[in-house]
Amino acid sequence: MRVVVIGGSGHIGTFLVPRLVRAGHEVISISRGARAPYADAPEWEQVRQVLADRQREDGEGVFGSRVAGLSPDVVVDLICFTVEAATALVERLRGGTGHLLHCGSVWRYGPSHKLPISETTGTAPFGEYGIQKDRIARMLKEETASGGLVTTSLHPGHIVGPGWHPIGPLGNLDPAVWSTLSAGKPLQIPGDGAELMHHVHADDVAQAFERAIEHRDAAAGEDFNVVAPTALNVRGYAHTAAGWFGQSASLEPVTWEEFRRTTTPEHAGTSWEHLYRSHCFSIGKAEALLGYAPRYEPEAAVLESVRWLIEHDGLQVARPLIA
Template structure:
């Protein structure tokens, strides 16, 4: 079967392409630029690569159709208009499965936990989440009414070596990592009990792959793609002090005071959107229907990312 992966060299595709190639799928990796994946693998030296620009190529859908895919994995679709183009463009073709990458940001603030992946009353907080949720609803409608063969997968905070992970402040500033590595005191917002959802890119890729291999169970469904457990801001910071061999020195500040302490309005805003939707995601549905079993815990994923920071000189250690 032919599988097209759109956005193939990113956080998820880095690991999904080798899974597909090694399983014998006729795989096409589509990217805007011929950038290398985050981690190399033999499959990346044999997979067919196509350079295509969804935003600027008016013939993008027609070019996809000419490849006659059986399966499309859409990892970089951020606009409901693009989702509609896919559905309209692939009516009456041999496409048997369209896998859409949504996001945990499609959820709003937690009311009860864990979040329900099938919730039809989500209240996203920003335009990104609203667009993702609009695509989710549209795909579910098209599956029910017209049988369009879609599956929705919602990753948590994709993490791992080679890119910036969300830190114990809920943003991507390197300062808190360095302060902890130096054994300095840090401050967390509120009581540090908001929850982050680090999941390794490999495990997110695994959910996509399992949805392909368990197609009948996946059609028309939504799945969270996360680690088995999550971590609080406090737990994250405390773990990092232990990682660097220091006693934890953590204080807590009310939100407005903490934003002044953090010092960057942009990073403070980044923190807000990560922690205001604090909640828990369950992987039980993915385990039950797709036989998903995470390879990495959230702590293992964090440690791999921090080691990568150190190896790249982004965190200085004595």
């Protein structure tokens, strides 16, 4: 099939595009051309590249026509963030494209009340990003249920992989946590360390998209959580990460007020957004309907990210990895 991947050079597309080529599909990648994929693969030589500024063209009302003009059998949209943009694309593809797959987010759910969270048991989202992702997923489900375009939405957790910083044990992107843990120094944590984060390797997300394309009938009109088989809490994550450097984590629980005084407003805000949600998800639906089988446990996925960053001078640590 001819598959158009919108945002093909990003985290997920880096792994998805080569997978689709290996599966025998004709692949067209739409991106701004601002960066290369995060990992090299020979399959990219067989990919047609289309340069487009999605945000600008959505504003001009022409992006949907650009995508439809490529005559795709399948469209994978990895960079849609508003229900207006999603609706415009649906309306342009309806009747001409066989399957639209949307990349959502687990932030379509609010704080956890019952674990693990399934596609039907999450609380209402908060924050504009999560609200928009939830609205898009509901719109797509209604579109397919009403007899319109066949759609599927997949909702990844905290994506990790080579080439970028993972969400760390404090629920933020502050690189200082890795130098602290690698040195065996005390690490202040907000709360008691039981708050959860659910990571997923980018290649496992790509696998889920590939399987949703393969199993179109089972995926039609559905939404899926896409995460690692298990989740990490703050203290477990910190102890595991310290062990990669031959250290033991020394954790000092503090109040949120104290924690905010030790870091930047940006890092503190990101920590609160992750840890307040305290997410852990079920992948039972994706396993049953798509055959989703993630290869990476969360700690293995994060370790791959950390190792890549250290090897490429993107992360300063006190001791070398022994893991």
